[in-house]
Amino acid sequence: MxxxxxxxxxxxxxxxxxxxxxxxxxxxxxxxxxxxxxxxxxxxxxxxxxxxxxxxxxxxxxxxxxxxxxxxxxxxxxxxxxxxxxxxxxxxxxxxxxxxxxxxxxxxxxxxxxxxxxxxxxxxxxxxxxxxxxxxxxxxxxxxxxxxxxxxxxxxxxxxxxxxxxxxxxxxxxxxxxxxxxxxxxxxxxxxxxxxxxxxxxxxxxxxxxxxxxxxxxxxxxxxxxxxxxxxxxxxxxxxxxxxxxxxxxxxxxxxxxxxxxxxxxxxxxxxxxxxxxxxxxxxxxxxxxxxxxxxxxxxxxxxxxxxxxxxxxxxxxxxxxxxxxxxxxxxxxxxxxxxxxxxxxxxxxxxxxxxxxxxxxxxxxxxxxxxxxxxxxxxxxxxxxxxxxxxxxxxxxxxxxxxxxxxxxxxxxxxxxxxxxxxxxxxxxxxxxxxxxxxxxxxxxxxxxxxxxxxxxxxxxxxxxxxxxxxxxxxxxxxxxxxxxxxxxxxxxxxxxxxxxxxxxxxxxxxxxxxxxxPGAGNVxxxxxxxxxxxxLPQSTFVTLASSSSSFSTPTGIQTQARLSLNGLSTSDSSSRPRKPCNCTKSQCLKLYCDCFANGEFCNNCNCTNCFNNLEHETERLKAIKACLDRNPEAFKPKIGKGKEGESDRRHSKGCNCKRSGCLKNYCECYEAKIMCSSICKCVGCKNFEESPERKTLMHLADAAEVRVQQQTAAKTKLSSQISDLLTRTMPAITSGGGKLPYTFVTKEVAEATCDCLMEQAEQAELTDQPHAVAERMILEEFGRCLMRIISSAGQAKADCSINC
DNA sequence: GAGTTTGAAACT
DNA sequence: CAGTTTCAAACTC
Incomplete structure (x- = not known):
């Protein structure tokens, strides 16, 4: 607070x-x-x-x-x-x-x-x-x-x-x-x-x-x-x-x-x-x-x-x-x-x-x-x-x-x-x-x-x-x-x-x-x-929600500027919901805009900073720092990326970047980092962050491909997990019907090796068929799922047999 | 992980 | 306002 x-x-x-x-x-x-x-x-x-x-x-x-x-x-x-x-x-x-x-x-x-x-x-x-x-x-x-x-x-x-x-x-x-x-x-x-x-x-x-x-x-x-x-x-x-x-x-x-x-x-x-x-x-x-x-x-x-x-x-x-x-x-x-x-x-x-x-x-x-x-x-x-x-x-x-x-x-x-x-x-x-x-x-x-x-x-x-x-x-x-x-x-x-x-x-x-x-003023309020x-x-904590319009947020001076709209035009709540990267500030005490936490109007939490003053214990200093920032720039805490009226194309950096060597194609560039094009207000040199830039397109494609790959992998893993979970859900009742548990000892070394063999087989098969990497991964994962099914099934059968014989 | 590069922020 | 310094993130190795 x-x-x-x-x-x-x-x-x-x-x-x-x-x-x-x-x-x-x-x-x-x-x-x-x-x-x-x-x-x-x-x-x-x-x-x-x-x-x-x-x-x-x-x-x-x-x-x-x-x-x-x-x-x-x-x-x-x-x-x-x-x-x-x-x-x-x-x-x-x-x-x-x-x-x-x-x-x-x-x-x-x-x-x-x-x-x-x-x-x-x-x-x-x-x-x-x-x-x-x-x-x-x-x-x-x-x-x-x-x-x-x-x-x-x-x-x-x-x-x-x-x-x-x-x-x-x-x-x-x-x-x-x-x-x-x-x-x-x-x-x-x-x-x-x-x-x-x-x-x-x-x-x-x-x-x-x-x-x-x-x-x-x-x-x-x-x-x-x-x-x-x-x-x-x-x-x-x-x-x-x-x-x-x-x-x-x-x-x-x-x-x-x-x-x-x-x-x-x-x-x-x-x-x-x-x-x-x-x-x-x-x-x-x-x-x-x-x-x-x-x-x-x-x-x-x-x-x-x-x-x-x-x-x-x-x-x-x-x-x-x-x-x-x-x-x-x-x-x-x-x-x-x-x-x-x-x-x-x-x-x-x-x-x-x-x-x-x-x-x-x-x-x-x-x-x-x-x-x-x-x-x-x-x-x-x-x-x-x-x-x-x-x-x-x-x-x-x-x-x-x-x-x-x-x-x-x-x-x-x-x-x-x-x-x-x-x-x-x-x-x-x-x-x-x-x-x-x-x-x-x-x-x-x-x-x-x-x-x-x-x-x-x-x-x-x-x-x-x-x-x-x-x-x-x-x-x-x-x-x-x-x-x-x-x-x-x-x-x-x-x-x-x-x-x-x-x-x-x-x-x-x-x-x-x-x-x-x-x-700091020692005022009573x-x-x-x-x-x-x-x-x-503390999502469950009780808070008072105060609705306010952005327009109304224009008080002449003051703390309102502390509030920083989320970048890329996202609402504050949206941005706040995103996990924030911990800062690593060492000299700024997290009380300058160098610190992302401070710049975003947040307290440092789970950060790696040293001598951090961006916390409750140093509220006085923090308030002074905020005021100082606001004195230097009343809009210091306002979002740098304006929200376009229609679509992202209208979004642009409020001040523009000043890149000299990055070509505005690295995250050094605030425009590129915000995934927006540089605009006329930018003072960058050798800018390649414009609509028709081939370098930019290449980077975008690479980034998209990487993202797609990650998504596919995540989806495959999720699917497999769900399948396994489903199998367990359906199998366990039968297995545990006798009141016992699935004999985990059933997963012996031999079983594990056999499973690995199956997986390797799938990998080799995918390689032979020249399958894409993502497909190969899927094949392997699916095979792993089948292996698990067999294991569980066999375990259940063994359990049933044991219960009958014993 | 250490070191370098980079550009915004801060300072003069 | 411009130049310089400081700073921390981004990046490279």
Whole structure:
């Protein structure tokens, strides 16, 4: 997993994630009771303005108010929240201390807060689909006033779910960490509870789709989480966040949702005293969008207790840093907006496990939300990092392998991005890693808080957010939910990551190919980049598939350039699937483009390199190197071989080769290596790599002949193997019918010699008849097969005779 | 497998 | 931008 520095983050492509549905589920200890309060926002309200409308759920308000805003609203009450396009819903828990007077809007940053509204009041989300759930830190008094289980409480954690609206506006659900309560801290008595948790899911929405946002949040009473449970929670809490695209029957109209779930970082103001995990129940109701298929993003908690319906989005902050979070994200392919895609991803940071699932349905009618089905967590890797005075983190990655798991790939990139937003400190200033634009709104007052995602589901249309600069959602190919097979299906998952000190130790145990490196800038927001290689190695691992279009991949600067499209116009997934040759770098530390691994945006794995820095352990250096390469050449990581519009003939090297002595007929030449002709942009000397070149034709013929020969040999061997296997299959039952085994001793020296004689005979016969080499090989192999048949047959006969006589 | 050749990448 | 150096892959023996 790569952690990208904030600097790089700023230059990341807008397309981060594109998922159709997100289901957040949290599994809590069985004893932990998770009250579920569902808030439904049934009534969509048309947006009157293009400006994103932000609804802020700030803790500054009275606890009851927040509770009502998030949890009180029920499905029957449509007036509370309806979101239309262009609406931005902001639920923010800010960390910053506030005056006794609850200023709800305080949490919002000026840039984003333009249309910020308090969530306490009914709000409508429309068209532009930016939903920000930001928990603003509440004053101590407010916290005290929150006896109600539904009241949001400071958890030192922040969950921000953001989605990109069709217009490019972000949808953010942020549960920042609220100010710690002394009392609660005492109750927990666990300093580790202070640890920041960030769970960020960014889903890029389709630009062409109109967002309909339905968010239902169910708050869980943190009170229920007893002190006794806390230790268990730290180690065992499983938080599952699923974003699943599903069709809501109740939805007034089709909706497309893009989600960004961001757990902002809070480094300040929160001492780990927070014992109570805030429970937020909110529901965003999908808005009718003509021509857009309904989408539902649901976040449900898969706690042992129960699973929430897809329409519900439970977000429950965990008390302790040690939590398992499963986030399921489903996205929709542009081509078939009605299709629902669920991508499973399981990421555990610290003790959290984040699982994201995305399922794809081919037809709108087929819209499926897997959120209802609890996922079985299968820890792939577990990293336990112990720190003095710091919460221990256990990283399990990936956890489960749902059948509908898809890899997260960035179009044209082999990097798999996971955006993780974490608090720099136990209490932190909310940092929304997702985008610089949206962060201001959330960060100022936001405090990290534990978000209880139990039984939460969110149905939110995903729409590309431009202002957020988050992600330009790309349609996912619904037909290929498992793995992106084409550039269209390439997806990127970006998860803001906690700063190195906290996260990196946890991630160090990640599989090779995963880069965990905090941003060199020491920013509190980092990006975790999951190399495609890792994904390839762990096909079963859960990943969030983010669909993005290549066009959208054109962010002004930045890491997007890391992504390198496969050569020869092949999709990233295709190229990634191919076995990569191990590098042999010795001096470049695999941090320069000399290294093919690095140039392809991959981590070195099973390479022969020495002093390799292209790995997780040297993420900082690696990020610097990437940045340096990009500074030298912004297109350094872009494919050199452009994909022709029609056929391979249009493919050509982006810069052209500069061969002097190879005649462009050796693999030294990048054009020849890519099996393309040199073009006018090449600066080669004595080029023979052109269409009419006789040398080239000869080489091509030779290469073709060699390839054919290899194929024939392979086919012959395969056929023989299958024949032998078939024979064994048919013969063995008869042989072993007596309960015995085939007497292997039957293959005596004499038998072996006889077999060799037969083979030699065939070889001689082929030679005498002047048969081609391939034919001769076939004859020999076939003879060998016949010999084996005879041997097996004789053995079987002997076995039968023995059984009769004996 | 060691050594050479080659051209892209990096550097000046 | 051009020339030089560095580097690792491709190639040869």
């Amino acid at each position: 790569d952690v990208v520095s904030p600097e790089l983050n700023s230059i990341l492509p807008d397309e981060i994630m594109d998922t159709e549905a997100i289901v957040i589920e949290e599994e809590l200890p069985a004893d932990a009771t998770v009250p579920l309060a569902q808030v439904e926002l049934p009534t969509p309200v048309p947006m009157e303005t293009e400006l994103p409308e932000i609804v802020n759920l700030s803790s500054a308000g009275t606890p009851m108010q927040r509770t009502q805003a998030l949890t009180t609203s029920t499905s029957t009450d449509s007036s509370h929240c309806s979101m239309g396009s262009g609406t931005q819903l902001l639920l923010t828990a800010s960390v910053a201390p506030r005056p006794a007077t609850p200023a709800v809007s305080k949490s919002t940053s000026p840039g984003v807060s333009g249309g910020l509204q308090r969530l306490t009041t009914p709000f409508a989300i429309q068209g532009n689909h930016q939903i920000i759930l930001n928990k603003v830190s509440a004053t101590a008094s407010s916290d005290e006033k929150s006896p109600s289980p539904h009241v949001l409480k400071q958890e030192g954690q922040k969950l921000v779910v953001t989605g990109l609206s069709k217009s490019g506006q972000p949808i953010v659900l942020a549960l920042p960490h609220t100010n710690p309560k002394p009392g609660s801290a005492q109750a927990t008595g666990d300093a580790k509870a202070q640890t920041q948790q960030f769970k960020v899911v960014t889903i890029g929405g389709r630009p062409d789709l109109k967002p309909v946002v339905g968010v239902q949040a169910v708050s869980t009473a943190s009170q229920l989480l007893g002190t006794t449970q806390q230790s268990t929670l730290q180690t065992q809490q499983l938080k599952t966040v699923q974003i699943a695209k599903k069709t809501q029957a109740s939805s007034s109209g089709p909706m497309i949702t893009k989600f960004i779930i961001t757990k902002p970082l809070n480094s300040k103001g929160v001492s780990g005293q927070t014992s109570v995990s805030p429970v937020i129940t909110g529901r965003v109701i999908p808005q009718n969008t003509p021509g857009t298929p309904p989408r539902t993003i649901s976040i449900s908690e898969t706690s042992a207790v129960q699973t929430v319906s897809s329409s519900k989005v439970p977000i429950s902050p965990l008390k302790s840093p040690s939590k398992l979070t499963v986030v399921s994200v489903a996205s929709q392919s542009p081509s078939s907006p009605q299709k629902s895609v669920a991508l499973p991803i399981n990421v555990a940071l610290g003790q959290q496990i984040l699982a994201v699932q995305q399922s794809t349905a081919t037809s709108p009618a087929k819209g499926v939300s897997n959120s209802s089905t609890p996922q079985t967590m299968k820890p792939v890797q577990t990293v336990a990092v112990g720190g003095v005075g710091t919460p221990q983190f256990k990283t399990i990655f990936p956890l489960t392998t749902p059948p509908n798991v898809q890899q997260i790939q960035v179009p044209g990139s082999r990097f798999h991005y996971v955006r993780l937003v974490t608090a720099t400190t136990g209490s932190g200033v909310t940092a929304t890693a997702s985008t610089s634009t949206n962060s201001p709104a959330i960060q100022p007052a936001a405090k990290p808080m534990v978000v209880n995602t139990a039984a939460m589901r969110m149905s939110v249309p995903i729409v590309p957010a431009q202002s957020m600069k988050q992600v330009v959602p790309k349609p996912l190919t619904s037909s290929a939910p498992q793995v992106a097979t084409s550039s269209q299906t390439q997806q990127r998952l970006i998860m803001p990551a906690t700063p190195l000190p906290q996260i990196q130790p946890n991630l160090t145990n990640l599989p090779p190919g995963t880069v965990l490196a905090p941003a 980092g990006y975790a980049v999951l190399p495609a290689q890792y994904v390839t190695q």
